[in-house]
Amino acid sequence: MSIYIYNVLTRKKELFVPIEEGKVKMYACGITASGDAHIGHAYQSVIFDVIKKYFEYKGYEVTYVRNYTDVDDKIIAKGNELGIDPQEYANNQIIKTDFELNKIGNDKATVQARATENINEMIDFIDKLIEKGYAYATEFGDVFFSVKKYPQYGKLSNRVVENSISGVRKDVEPGKIDNEDFALWKSAKKDEIYWEAPWGKGRPGWHIECSAMSMKYLGETIDIHGGGKDLIFPHHENEIAQSEALTGKKFSNYWIHNGLVKLNGQKMSKSLGNGISIKELLDLYHPDVIRFILLQNNYKSDLNIVDGIFEEVEKHLYNFYKTFAAIDNLEVERQCKIQSNELSINMENEFNEAMSNDFNTAIAISNLFKYFDTMKGMLGKKKNACDLKLIKESIIKTYVILGILQYDPKEVVDEIRNKYLKKYKVTESEINSLIEKRSEYKKNKDYENADLIKKQLLDKGIVVLDGRSGTDWDVNIAKEN
Numbered sequence: 001m002s003i004y005i006y007n008v009l010t011r012k013k014e015l016f017v018p019i020e021e022g023k024v025k026m027y028a029c030g031i032t033a034s035g036d037a038h039i040g041h042a043y044q045s046v047i048f049d050v051i052k053k054y055f056e057y058k059g060y061e062v063t064y065v066r067n068y069t070d071v072d073d074k075i076i077a078k079g080n081e082l083g084i085d086p087q088e089y090a091n092n093q094i095i096k097t098d099f100e101l102n103k104i105g106n107d108k109a110t111v112q113a114r115a116t117e118n119i120n121e122m123i124d125f126i127d128k129l130i131e132k133g134y135a136y137a138t139e140f141g142d143v144f145f146s147v148k149k150y151p152q153y154g155k156l157s158n159r160v161v162e163n164s165i166s167g168v169r170k171d172v173e174p175g176k177i178d179n180e181d182f183a184l185w186k187s188a189k190k191d192e193i194y195w196e197a198p199w200g201k202g203r204p205g206w207h208i209e210c211s212a213m214s215m216k217y218l219g220e221t222i223d224i225h226g227g228g229k230d231l232i233f234p235h236h237e238n239e240i241a242q243s244e245a246l247t248g249k250k251f252s253n254y255w256i257h258n259g260l261v262k263l264n265g266q267k268m269s270k271s272l273g274n275g276i277s278i279k280e281l282l283d284l285y286h287p288d289v290i291r292f293i294l295l296q297n298n299y300k301s302d303l304n305i306v307d308g309i310f311e312e313v314e315k316h317l318y319n320f321y322k323t324f325a326a327i328d329n330l331e332v333e334r335q336c337k338i339q340s341n342e343l344s345i346n347m348e349n350e351f352n353e354a355m356s357n358d359f360n361t362a363i364a365i366s367n368l369f370k371y372f373d374t375m376k377g378m379l380g381k382k383k384n385a386c387d388l389k390l391i392k393e394s395i396i397k398t399y400v401i402l403g404i405l406q407y408d409p410k411e412v413v414d415e416i417r418n419k420y421l422k423k424y425k426v427t428e429s430e431i432n433s434l435i436e437k438r439s440e441y442k443k444n445k446d447y448e449n450a451d452l453i454k455k456q457l458l459d460k461g462i463v464v465l466d467g468r469s470g471t472d473w474d475v476n477i478a479k480e481n
Contacts, residue, residue, distance in 0.1 A: 138175025
């Protein structure tokens with residue numbers, strides 16, 4: 001099945017045609033290690049992790065490069081604030097971020113490139129741009145790219161040069177010829193980390209990092225380049241300008257950009273103090289809950305985190321894993337020999353139909369609800385045991401690409417249930433004692449007191465479930481505090 005991608009460069013959905021048959025070269029701009037990774041970082045990294053996984057699922061050999069910016073003004077300031085070497089601070093943040101991204105189900109990129117490990121490549125890149133007349137060094141030791149020398153500037157963001165600096169922070173940069181020119185090399189300030197270069201001591205500008213590392217690990221032209229849509233301008237626009245000015249070749253054939261994260265409709269920012277770190281989320285929710293939320297949205301759209309969304313998704317996943325656990329407990333009289341059935345075949349077809357259409361994880365996730373509804377309807381009939389086990393395994397096999405529903409069902413159910421028992425400050429023994437008392441009331445036809453206990457339990461966040469085989473209970477995740 002062919003894969004179609006919305007290409008931001010051409011502003012239309014296009015058939016994916018790789019540079020080299022059977023291979024994909026993909027670069028995604030990663031994280032600046034200046035603080036704790038937040039849900040916005042998680043959104044972008046999960047999207048590109050899934051894209052990589054889907055290409056692999058379709059048989060492609062994927063070389064996926066993801067970078068860390070481990071030197072910049074904020075990292076230097078943070079290191080100085082904490083009284084440690086900025087590089088040590090950045091390294092600690094990268095280790096922490098890697099752990100958190102792995103915890104939410106991301107594979108490591110093929111290459112995790114760090115800016116400080118590729119300084120020589122950046123210096124060489126800049127030197128060649130100066131030789132070609134696209135860049136100039138100032139008397140102060142800075143180097144700038146001359147935007148006017150590159151006529152196609154603005155083709156990604158659809159901006160004209162005269163308007164290219166609109167909405168962009170303007171720093172005071174002595175020696176810069178035109179306002180729209182951007183820094184390739186920044187001269188070192190006093191007591192600041194630096195590298196020796198032909199123009200003086202300093203460090204690379206942000207934009208040059210990704211171009212140099214992309215070329216080093218993937219070549220002059222790559223299949224896919226991407227990141228959050230906030231990088232379209234100026235970062236990715238500048239990457240295209242400096243890369244194509246250097247090589248005279250197309251930098252990337254396809255550009256993919258994911259939306260941003262909002263909290264209750266408001267842009268997430270440090271100034272507003274409304275950020276949510278990945279660590280905070282992992283302390284509160286199972287990794288599947290986080291990943292499910294990030295993928296139930298069309299990747300090109302902004303993701304709006306509203307109050308209660310985590311609990312809502314947690315309830316869905318709790319019920320999904322409960323269904324899996326119930327299937328695991330089914331007994332079969334014979335060895336299941338069925339290798340496929342209509343539902344499992346349709347499931348894989350529907351998954352591919354969604355994902356091959358610009359990686360539509362939103363549809364792939366929404367389809368899960370009908371699959372689980374079907375399974376729950378089949379659970380009461382013993383003859384369906386083999387079919388149910390097959391469907392469960394098909395879901396696990398297919399949705400590994402999204403990185404969800406891969407955990408032990410009983411462990412997830414117990415984890416979420418125990419979390420809510422603790423939250424509601426009620427114990428299993430207390431619940432069982434009240435249910436036993438309620439059963440006595442019902443046995444004696446004292447339905448009024450039986451109903452009072454049922455309400456008492458509900459007030460504690462416990463739902464009583466009466467069935468043919470007796471009375472059971474469960475936590476009420478939707479309970480309001």
